[in-house]
Amino acid sequence: xxxxxxxxxxxxxxxxxxxxxxxxxxxxxxxxxxxxxxxxxxxxxxxxxxxxxxxxxxxxxxxxxxxxxxxxxxxxxxxxxxxxxxxxxxxxxxxxxxxxxxxxxxxxxxxxxxxxxxxxxxxxxxxxxxxxxxxxxxxxxxxxxxxxxxxxxxxxxxxxxxxxxxxxxxxxxxxxxxxxxxxxxxxxxxxxxxxxxxxxxxxxxxxxxxxxxxxxxxxxxxxxxxxxxxxxxxxxxxxxxxxxxxxxxxxxxxxxxxxxxxxxxxxxxxxxxxxxxxxxxxxxxxxxxxxxx
Numbered sequence: 001x002x003x004x005x006x007x008x009x010x011x012x013x014x015x016x017x018x019x020x021x022x023x024x025x026x027x028x029x030x031x032x033x034x035x036x037x038x039x040x041x042x043x044x045x046x047x048x049x050x051x052x053x054x055x056x057x058x059x060x061x062x063x064x065x066x067x068x069x070x071x072x073x074x075x076x077x078x079x080x081x082x083x084x085x086x087x088x089x090x091x092x093x094x095x096x097x098x099x100x101x102x103x104x105x106x107x108x109x110x111x112x113x114x115x116x117x118x119x120x121x122x123x124x125x126x127x128x129x130x131x132x133x134x135x136x137x138x139x140x141x142x143x144x145x146x147x148x149x150x151x152x153x154x155x156x157x158x159x160x161x162x163x164x165x166x167x168x169x170x171x172x173x174x175x176x177x178x179x180x181x182x183x184x185x186x187x188x189x190x191x192x193x194x195x196x197x198x199x200x201x202x203x204x205x206x207x208x209x210x211x212x213x214x215x216x217x218x219x220x221x222x223x224x225x226x227x228x229x230x231x232x233x234x235x236x237x238x239x240x241x242x243x244x245x246x247x248x249x250x251x252x253x254x255x256x257x258x259x260x261x262x263x264x265x266x267x268x269x270x271x272x273x274x275x276x277x278x279x280x281x282x283x284x285x286x287x288x289x290x291x292x293x
Contacts, residue, residue, distance in 0.1 A: 003093075007127045008101040009137040012039060014127060014272070017104060018057070019093045025113070026084075028072035030091035032059035033125070039135055040274040042209040042216050046176040051243050055174040060143055060266060062169040062250065064156035065089065065119065068112040071169060076158035088113060091121070102127050110145075117148045130288055136273035138289050141171055143266040147258040155256040155264065157249065165197065167252030168237045171268040173218070175244040178207025182240040183217070185279055187286075196238040197252065202286040203236050205246055206276055219271040219282055221289045222248050 002021035006013045015036045023029040027048075034047040034057025045057040054072025063071035068089040074082035089112045098105040103126040110119035124142040147153040158166035184191055186200035195203060201224070206217040222234050237247040248268050250256065258264060271289045 005099065005104060006101070007104070007125070007139075009039070009127050009129060013037075014039070014137055015139065017125060025086075025088050025090070026072065027054045027056070028061065028070050028088045028090060030056065030059060030061060030070070031093055031108070031123075032056040033139075034058065036139070036272065038214075038216050038272055038274045039137060040214060042213045042274065044175060044209070044216050044218060044272060046174050046244075049174070049176075049243070052174075055172075055243075055245065058139075058171075058173040058270075060091070060121075060123075060141075060170070061172055062155060063158060064154070064161065064169070064251075065110060066112075066149070066153050066155075068118060070110060076161050076163050076166065078162040086113060089118065097122075110148075118153065120146045120148045130271060130285070133273075135275065136271055136285070139270045139272065141266070141268045141270070143171075145258075145264040145266065147260060147262045150260060152260065153258045153262075155251050155258065157251045157253075159253050160251055160255045166237075167197070167235060167249045168247045170234070170237075170248050170250040171266055172237075172245060172247040173220070173270070175205065175207065175218070175246075176210060177244060179210060180208045180215070182207050182244065183276065184238060184240060185282055186236065187283070190279075192238050192240045195236055197235050199235050202283075202289075203238070203246060204277075204282045204286070205238075205240075205244070207244065214274060215276040217271075217273045217275065217277040217282065218246075219273070219286050219289060220246060220248065221269045221271075221286050223267055223269075 007015040094107040108121040126140045157169040183206035185204040235252040
């Protein structure tokens with residue numbers, strides 16, 4: 001039986017945080033947010049979709065942590081392609097530090113299939129209003145990952161292992177399929193081809209929910225890294241043709257190496273809005289979301 005924690009904005013449940021769900025090892029079990037909804041009730045995440053059943057809502061997942069798969073599904077192996085392997089880790093809730101209707105803070109363990117801890121994590125998830133706007137709210141996700149092994153720890157992706165462009169791994173948002181063409185925009189371009197792999201400070205993706213659900217817009221904002229972080233740019237991994245998903249990638253095309261006890265920070269804010277927002281409104285809200293942390 002999984003544990004779920006609700007997050008609330010203006011007395012409305014806008015997200016559920018799922019912990020300790022009994023999932024097959026091949027999905028790399030981990031905490032995730034689903035469903036996430038707009039203030040108007042449109043669902044903007046998907047979980048365990050038929051095309052990629054290891055996609056779990058919105059949350060943190062990395063395919064290569066010291067050779068262990070914390071993403072789920074097949075593992076990309078250089079010169080061999082995707083292979084089904086028994087290399088899946090799991091991310092386990094350990095202890096709560098703080099819980100309220102609009103903020104969660106807890107400790108987690110990244111454990112390999114051998115039971116050995118690879119990473120220790122401190123994670124914060126908070127939700128809030130944005131000014132007086134009644135039709136949007138913001139999610140703030142912050143994680144500090146620490147190398148828990150006694151040796152340097154390599155962080156990679158299928159791209160760093162040889163599959164060009166497949167730099168996924170980090171904060172990943174799996175959206176439901178849209179009944180209208182996707183609206184993808186960043187500070188540097190528009191459309192999947194122009195945004196994928198770029199280091200824009202924000203990215204917007206918009207679609208329409210299935211059935212009678214309405215248009216919605218998501219704006220993901222990544223703050224500038226601090227001087228002691230391992231990377232200076234977090235490129236965006238974007239998919240809209242094969243499946244709808246976006247990721248602020250921690251190792252898009254080059255590996256990271258965490259020293260013994262070293263830390264990796266992951267910080268993303270997401271504005272969740274009803275409606276199909278125009279580019280000028282999106283750019284303005286991206287600045288406002290960044291200032292609301």
